[in-house]
Amino acid sequence: MKALYDGVTERQDGSRRETYLEIAGLGKHYDTPNGPYPVLKDVDLEVAAGEFICVVGHSGCGKTTLLNMVSGFATPSEGTVRLKGRPVAGPVPDRMVVFQGYALLPWLTVFDNVYLAVNAVNPEFSRGRKAQIVDEHLALVGLEDAARHYPAQLSGGMKQRVAIARALAIRPEVLILDEPFGALDAITKEDLQEQLLTIWNEYRCTVLMITHDIDEALFLADRLVLMTNGPAATIGEIIEVPFPRPRNRERILEDPSYYQLRNDVLEYLYERYAHDETA
Amino acid sequence: MNTLVNLEQVQKRFALPGGHQYHALDPIDLKIGTGEFVALIGHSGCGKSTLLNLVAGLLLPTEGIVLVDGDRVSTPGPERMVVFQHYSLLPWLTARQNIALAVNAVLTGLGREEREATVEEYIRLVGLQHAADKRPAEISGGMKQRVAIARALALHPKLLLLDEPFGALDALTRGNLQEQLMRICQEHRVTTLMVTHDVDEAVLLADRVVMLTNGPRSRIGSVLEIAIPRPRRRMEVINHPSYYSYRSEIIYFLSQQKRIKELRARSRAAVGRHGLEKVNLEIGFVPLTACAPLAVAKERGFFARHGLEEVNLVRETSWRGVRDGIAGGWLDAAQMPAGMPLWMSLGGGDAEPTPVVSALTLTRNGNAVTLHQRFLDAGVHNLRDLRGWITENSDHPPVFGVVHPSSMHNLLLRYWLAAGGIDPDRDVRLQTIPPAQLVANLRSGTIDGFCVGEPWNLRAAMEGAGYIVATDRDIWMGHPGKVLGVREPWSRNYPNTHVALVKALLDACRWCEDADNHEALRELLSRREYLSMDPSYIDLGGEGAVADVATGTTQKPRLDPVDAARYQCAHHRFFLAAGNRPSRTEHLWLMTQLARWGDVPFPRNWVEVLERMCRVDVFSTAARELGLDISYQRGAIDLFDGVSFQWDDPVGYLNGLAIKHDVYMAEVSLTRRDQAGPGVERAWSDVAAAA
Numbered sequence: 001m002k003a004l005y006d007g008v009t010e011r012q013d014g015s016r017r018e019t020y021l022e023i024a025g026l027g028k029h030y031d032t033p034n035g036p037y038p039v040l041k042d043v044d045l046e047v048a049a050g051e052f053i054c055v056v057g058h059s060g061c062g063k064t065t066l067l068n069m070v071s072g073f074a075t076p077s078e079g080t081v082r083l084k085g086r087p088v089a090g091p092v093p094d095r096m097v098v099f100q101g102y103a104l105l106p107w108l109t110v111f112d113n114v115y116l117a118v119n120a121v122n123p124e125f126s127r128g129r130k131a132q133i134v135d136e137h138l139a140l141v142g143l144e145d146a147a148r149h150y151p152a153q154l155s156g157g158m159k160q161r162v163a164i165a166r167a168l169a170i171r172p173e174v175l176i177l178d179e180p181f182g183a184l185d186a187i188t189k190e191d192l193q194e195q196l197l198t199i200w201n202e203y204r205c206t207v208l209m210i211t212h213d214i215d216e217a218l219f220l221a222d223r224l225v226l227m228t229n230g231p232a233a234t235i236g237e238i239i240e241v242p243f244p245r246p247r248n249r250e251r252i253l254e255d256p257s258y259y260q261l262r263n264d265v266l267e268y269l270y271e272r273y274a275h276d277e278t279a
Numbered sequence: 280m281n282t283l284v285n286l287e288q289v290q291k292r293f294a295l296p297g298g299h300q301y302h303a304l305d306p307i308d309l310k311i312g313t314g315e316f317v318a319l320i321g322h323s324g325c326g327k328s329t330l331l332n333l334v335a336g337l338l339l340p341t342e343g344i345v346l347v348d349g350d351r352v353s354t355p356g357p358e359r360m361v362v363f364q365h366y367s368l369l370p371w372l373t374a375r376q377n378i379a380l381a382v383n384a385v386l387t388g389l390g391r392e393e394r395e396a397t398v399e400e401y402i403r404l405v406g407l408q409h410a411a412d413k414r415p416a417e418i419s420g421g422m423k424q425r426v427a428i429a430r431a432l433a434l435h436p437k438l439l440l441l442d443e444p445f446g447a448l449d450a451l452t453r454g455n456l457q458e459q460l461m462r463i464c465q466e467h468r469v470t471t472l473m474v475t476h477d478v479d480e481a482v483l484l485a486d487r488v489v490m491l492t493n494g495p496r497s498r499i500g501s502v503l504e505i506a507i508p509r510p511r512r513r514m515e516v517i518n519h520p521s522y523y524s525y526r527s528e529i530i531y532f533l534s535q536q537k538r539i540k541e542l543r544a545r546s547r548a549a550v551g552r553h554g555l556e557k558v559n560l561e562i563g564f565v566p567l568t569a570c571a572p573l574a575v576a577k578e579r580g581f582f583a584r585h586g587l588e589e590v591n592l593v594r595e596t597s598w599r600g601v602r603d604g605i606a607g608g609w610l611d612a613a614q615m616p617a618g619m620p621l622w623m624s625l626g627g628g629d630a631e632p633t634p635v636v637s638a639l640t641l642t643r644n645g646n647a648v649t650l651h652q653r654f655l656d657a658g659v660h661n662l663r664d665l666r667g668w669i670t671e672n673s674d675h676p677p678v679f680g681v682v683h684p685s686s687m688h689n690l691l692l693r694y695w696l697a698a699g700g701i702d703p704d705r706d707v708r709l710q711t712i713p714p715a716q717l718v719a720n721l722r723s724g725t726i727d728g729f730c731v732g733e734p735w736n737l738r739a740a741m742e743g744a745g746y747i748v749a750t751d752r753d754i755w756m757g758h759p760g761k762v763l764g765v766r767e768p769w770s771r772n773y774p775n776t777h778v779a780l781v782k783a784l785l786d787a788c789r790w791c792e793d794a795d796n797h798e799a800l801r802e803l804l805s806r807r808e809y810l811s812m813d814p815s816y817i818d819l820g821g822e823g824a825v826a827d828v829a830t831g832t833t834q835k836p837r838l839d840p841v842d843a844a845r846y847q848c849a850h851h852r853f854f855l856a857a858g859n860r861p862s863r864t865e866h867l868w869l870m871t872q873l874a875r876w877g878d879v880p881f882p883r884n885w886v887e888v889l890e891r892m893c894r895v896d897v898f899s900t901a902a903r904e905l906g907l908d909i910s911y912q913r914g915a916i917d918l919f920d921g922v923s924f925q926w927d928d929p930v931g932y933l934n935g936l937a938i939k940h941d942v943y944m945a946e947v948s949l950t951r952r953d954q955a956g957p958g959v960e961r962a963w964s965d966v967a968a969a970a
Contacts, residue, residue, distance in 0.1 A: 058451045059419075182449060185323050186476045187537065212450035244807075250534070251811060253527065254566070254596055256719035256742075263517060263723065270454060270513055 020049040020206060021070070021174065025079035028065050036077075038232040039065050043079070045225065045235060050204045054217035056265065057227030058273065063210045064178055066227075070208060071095050071176050083174065093121045096172035100179040102159040104151040104166075111147040114138065114166045121170040137169040138162075140199060157188035161195070168199065175200075177209040181216065190249070193219055197247065214265050217241075218258065219249060224265065229273050237268060280312030283438060283470050284334060289343035291329055303329050305498040306343065309489065311438075314468045318481035320529060321491035322536055327474045328442055330491070334472060335361045335440050348437055357385040360431035361440040364447050366423040368415045374426045375402060375411040378433055385434045401433040404463060421452035425459070432463065439464075441473040445480070457483055458513060465510055478529045482507075483516050488525075490532045493539065501532050520678045520725040524712050531599060542609040549773070550589065556773040559589035560780070563601045563613035566594060566810045567714060568733040568817055568851055569642045569761045571800060573614055574809050576787035585783040587776070594808065597713040598683035605766060606633045612780060614641060615685075615764040618869045620892055622685035623764075625870075625879035625947055634767035634949045637861050638897035639781045641788065642760040645851035646688055647736040648695065648749040650728040651721055655746050655840070662699035662749065669706050677727035680712040680720060687760055690872045692730035695754050697938040698920040704876070704940060721745050732760060734816045737845065741816065746840035751849035755918050757858075759865050760851070767949070770894065777894075781901035785859060792854035794819075820850030857911035860902075861893045864926045868916055871929050877940035882947040885929060891949055 026043040029036040040062040047053055055063050068074035070081050072091040081088040083095070091097075104113050114134045122130065138144050141161035151159055160180055167175060181189040193216060200207060211217050217224050221241050228236040239261065243252050252258050291304040303326045311317050319327040332338040333345050336355040345352040347359060355361075368377050379398045386394055402411050405425040410418050415426070424444055431439060444460075445453040461484055464471055475481055481488045485505055492500040507519050516522055535542075549557035560582075564570040573592055576582045582590040593610060595601050602623065604610035619635070626632035650659060659665050669677065681689035693703040703709055712720060717735055720726045722744040729735070739745040751758060763784060770777050790796055797819045805814040852858060866889055874881035882888045902909045916924040924932060933942055 059449060179449070183447070185446075187322055214450070250596055253530070254713075254715035254811070256715065256722070259523060259716065259719040260723065266517060267514060269451065 019046045019082075020051075020084060021045075021047040022082045022085075023047075023066075023070070023079070024082075026066070026069060026076050026081065027078035028062070028069065028074065029077045039230060040234065041078075041232040042234050045238075047206060047208070049206055052200060052207045052220055052222045053209070053225060054221035054223075055208065055210050055225045055227065056212070056214065056217055056269070057233070058229055058269070061227040061230050062233040063227055067097075067176050067178060067208055067210060070174070071097050073097075093170045094172055095174040095176060096167035096170060097176045097178065098160070098163045098167050098180050100182045102151070102156075102163045104159060104162055106151050109148050109150055110138065110143060110154070110162050113151070113162060114169050117166045118169050133169055137165040140168065141165045141195060155188070157184050157192060160184065160192060164192075164196070164199070168203065168205075172205060174206045174208065177207065179210050179212065182212065189213075189216070194249075196220065197245075201246065214262060214269075217265075218243075218261060219247060219252060226265065226268055226273075236273065239265065280315065282310045283313045283315075283348055284309070284311035284472070285346040286310075286330075286334070287344050287346070289330075289333060289340045289345060291326070291333065291338065292341045302495045303497065304333075305496040307499060309499065311470060311472060313470055316464060316471045316484055316486050317473070318485035318488045319472065319474045319491060320476060320478070320481050320488055320533070321497065322476070322493055322533065324494050325491040325536075326494050326497035327491050331361070331440050331442050331472060331474050334438070335359050337361070357381075357434045358437045359440060360434055360436040360438070361442060362424070362427050362431050362444045364443045364445075366415070366420075366427045368423055368426055370415050373412045373414055374407055374418070374422075377415075377426055378402065378430045381430045382433050397433055401429040404432065405429045405459065419452070420448050421456055424448065424456060428460065428463075432467070432469070437470065439469050439471045441471060441475075443474050443476070445477075446475075453477075453480070454513065460484065461511060478526055478533070481529060482522065482525045483511065483513060488529060490529065493536045500536070501528075503528055518723070518725060520708075520710055520720065522725070523716055523720065524710060527597070527713060527716065531597065535600075535603065542604070542607065552588065553586040555586050555776045555779055557611070557776045558587050559591075560587060560611040560776070561591050561593050561604075561609065563593045563595050563604045563610040565596070565598060565601060565614065565714065567735075568804060568810070568819070569645055570614055570809060571791045571804060571851070572641050572784050572787040572853060574803055575790055575800065576783045578803055579787070579790060581783040581786045581790070582780075584786070585779040587779055587783060592808075596715065598686065599713075602628075602683075605635060605764060606630070608766070611769060612763060612765045614761050616683055617687050617759040617762050617865070618685035618690060618873055619683070620762065620764045621866060621870050621888075622873055622879060624767075624888065624892055624949065625873070625882065627685060627873065627879045632947070632949070634891065635764045636767050636770050636892050636894045637762045637764050637866075638770075638777065638894035638901070639763040639784055640759045640761075640859050640861055640865075641763055641784065641853070643757050643852040643855065643858055644751045644849040645732050645760050646691060646730060646751055646758075647733075647747045647848055648692060648728060648730045649721065649736045649739050649745040650748045651724065651726075651745050652743065652840075654727070654748070659748065662695065662701075662753075665748065666699050666701055669701060673706075676707050678708045678710055678725070680710050680717045680726045680729035680731070682714050682717075682731055683711060684876075684878050685873065687758060688730040688732065690869065690876075691751075691754050691758065693876060694872065694918065695749060697936070698918070698922075700938075702938050718742065718744055733818065733848070733851065734810065734812065736848065737818050737841070738812075738816045740840040743840075747848065753919055755916070756849060757852070757855075759862070762861065767891065770897070774897075777897050778901045778904070781897055782905055785854075785901060785905060785907070788853040788859060792852065818845055818848075818850065820848075856908065860898050860909070860911055861895055863889045863893045863895070864913060864916060864924070866893055867926060867929055868924050871924075871933050874942050875933060875936060875939045877942070880943050880945035880947065881930070881933065883944050884946055888947060888949065 023043055023045040028040045029038040057063050065074060069076050072088050111134055118130045118133050138147055141164055143161050146158060181192055218241055224239040225235055226237040227233050242257060243255060286307055286309045288306045290306055293301045293303060295301050321327050333340055336352045375398060378401060382394050382398050402408060405428055407425055410422055415423050445456055457480060482505055488503045489499055490501045491497045505525055507516055550559045552558045564573050577590055577592050598616060601613045605613055620637045623633045623635045657668060659668050681692060696703045714731055714735055717729045717731055718739050721739055736747055791800060801814045801817045804810050804817050805812060873879045899909050
């Protein structure tokens with residue numbers, strides 16, 4: 001946030017701003033018997049350090065493909081993804097992904113699931129230090145009492161908190177969230193959104209998050225990236241979310257611009273880029 | 280409408296290990312008409328699925344009875360089809376075979392060809408021709424749910440029961456299926472009961488939204504009619520003037536349920552000190568310029584100076600929140616619209632009467648009527664122009680936003696319109712919308728105007744959304760705006776605290792009135808915990824403001840809308856000679872207006888009601904102890920139309936009003952609920968007959 005505003009000021013001064021995450025001319029196609037099938041095309045996006053970005057679009061618009069290229073799980077067909085000026089090549093722990101399906105190992109306890117990640121990234125740390133990191137991050141998501149439980153004993157919301165704790169425990173610079181709250185009920189979802197904002201506030205890592213939920217995006221993000229429909233999807237529009245931080249859900253509902261923004265995004269998704277599964 | 284589903288006094292308890300019981304549903308009474316679409320909404324664990332399962336026959340009630348089409352429900356049956364979140368398709372059968380299995384099992388009266396034709400018809404209905412021969416694993420979640428819906432509808436059920444059918448789908452697939460479901464229900468007149476926790480889904484689909492309170496012992500907390508015409512289209516629904524007020528009504532209910540424990544925890548035991556019965560107070564307010572005395576009493580230490588050392592100001596977004604806080608007992612006191620103490624005492628909004636008293640008028644003026652910019656372009660400068668516009672455009676009655684039925688804005692707007700020959704219930708539409716949403720609604724064109732307190736009129740003008748067509752000067756100069764309200768039993772239990780509270784707020788009112796403090800006051804009000812907006816939107820008058828224009832003028836020069844908002848408005852007055860004293864004449868006028876528009880009965884015992892409700896004694900004690908002059912003169916109220924209101928004959932006054940709702944009179948008992956039987960005995964009759 002702050003970095004974003006600093007960046008903008010610097011740009012107005014004419015001096016150069018160092019972009020933190022730069023996506024330039026990015027495209028991805030898959031080869032099929034009928035020739036290449038373009039998923040994404042000409043995606044350009046600059047993200048400042050510490051910024052919170054939500055990517056919104058219909059199913060099949062290539063959102064996940066886009067984030068996979070940022071995380072390094074997928075390689076671009078065209079264009080580049082640069083983090084702090086260096087091209088991204090392959091997944092590394094400075095970009096951590098949290099999936100909707102939690103991806104926890106069912107035979108390990110909550111503690112061991114997180115420990116596994118900490119150990120993989122920081123093998124040189126002493127056991128005590130690694131355990132301390134795990135404890136701290138479980139406390140961060142309010143799960144210190146569930147450390148000895150197995151994933152199957154937890155609710156969906158708790159599992160997702162474990163996944164978030166695991167991602168944060170290795171101190172990523174970029175946190176990539178692929179619809180992390182999509183499978184949760186409304187209340188749990190709201191609680192976790194608030195927790196995520198608190199954590200992001202303390203950590204100030206850069207967040208890229210895919211969501212289908214417009215209210216979630218307006219509550220969390222600094223900017224909304226709206227995708228066009230595939231094939232050859234690209235960024236259709238970028239919306240700045242003006243609500244001051246720290247954010248409060250009720251305050252946002254009081255802000256006249258909330259209703260305008262919400263209707264703009266709905267209009268974008270349901271009128272301009274309407275999408276029917278039957279088609 | 281015929282009643283298809285009838286739940287009478289339905290309760291459900293589940294046995295727990297160790298002989299305990301979980302009491303899921305308290306007595307529930309609900310009727311669903313044929314062809315109606317009802318949404319059940321509530322938090323997880325509120326028993327909404329239990330209720331659905333009782334109608335489905337998957338569970339049996341512990342007490343009470345569930346009737347569908349007159350028959351008692353005791354088992355599941357194909358005339359009540361359920362669609363679950365998780366599809367329940369057989370994985371080894373194709374979409375077509377899944378549907379055919381149900382059709383063949385249930386529609387045994389049909390021949391084979393007819394059954395096959397039925398299967399094909401419903402595959403087409405949900406648009407699944409291209410996927411009919413695929414197995415569940417080969418199709419998406421949205422398509423699976425369409426198979427489940429087709430299977431349910433193919434059996435021609437009397438009732439479709441949907442248990443969060445789209446909960447597992449992403450929001451956009453969900454959107455498409457909602458539109459499809461709406462079309463099918465509309466075309467086939469299917470009666471539907473749907474469980475959901477998605478507020479937008481409920482408003483889009485339902486005729487009625489039934490809101491359940493949190494368990495255990497869940498009950499129906501509120502029912503909302505969604506009066507949006509059908510057939511509905513999503514974007515049209517979102518742009519409907521009522522959409523966001525319906526939505527905020529439901530969100531308010533749900534967040535209130537979420538906060539309920541926290542709210543109850545607020546009504547802490549009284550901490551007495553310095554001869555005051557209670558110094559720990561929770562005081563409610565709505566962020567408007569008029570909340571200034573409360574903010575100042577807190578921030579400048581006036582509460583503490585009068586011994587109220589533990590005051591917590593509770594910010595509410597709507598007047599509804601203030602009402603519920605006072606009625607529910609988790610607020611000790613609150614800033615209220617002038618009509619709210621009477622409205623609550625007389626059982627407005629069909630609620631149980633809650634006697635509320637007022638010992639202090641906090642503000643006067645500060646209201647205005649704002650119209651959408653296009654009315655200015657159409658040459659509407661005053662009430663007469665507006666009437667002309669309405670006559671010419673009678674097929675498009677304008678929609679006005681007001682913030683609460685009991686607010687001065689609603690009553691002054693109605694008075695103003697009616698005095699100009701415009702019936703506020705017939706010629707225009709009035710819509711209750713929380714203050715902060717008015718400007719957004721005006722800008723998007725979902726409402727044509729509003730009457731509200733500052734800062735919203737100035738803000739609408741500054742943002743180019745609208746202009747002020749009438750101010751307090753044009754309607755009733757010096758009218759009461761906000762008052763202090765407390766429950767009557769509270770006042771009885773904490774008499775010294777009540778006096779101290781009035782003293783602290785009187786001191787604060789005096790501070791607010793002083794123009795030397797206005798800069799500091801604007802800064803204070805602009806803070807995040809109060810109005811949370813740029814101070815340029817907050818205007819308190821002072822220099823540059825038109826000093827005193829004769830009242831009754833409806834012609835005004837064409838000023839720039841922002842200048843007009845800044846300089847022609849009658850700005851808030853916080854402290855005036857005898858201006859803070861609760862006035863029986865004014866409350867009586869409010870009583871006539873509330874009765875005039877059918878909100879409450881006009882009490883036959885109006886003298887008693889006013890004596891009880893207007894706590895002049897508390898005010899006088901407080902003012903005397905502060906050394907203020909408490910002399911006053913009872914006089915008539917002169918409104919802009921030349922009609923004068925006298926204290927002595929309210930019924931005659933009501934009879935003399937040309938435009939009004941059916942007014943009824945009743946003896947209103949102000950005895951506390953726990954001591955009395957029915958609070959109000961309502962006798963419907965014409966005022967003339969009663970008088």
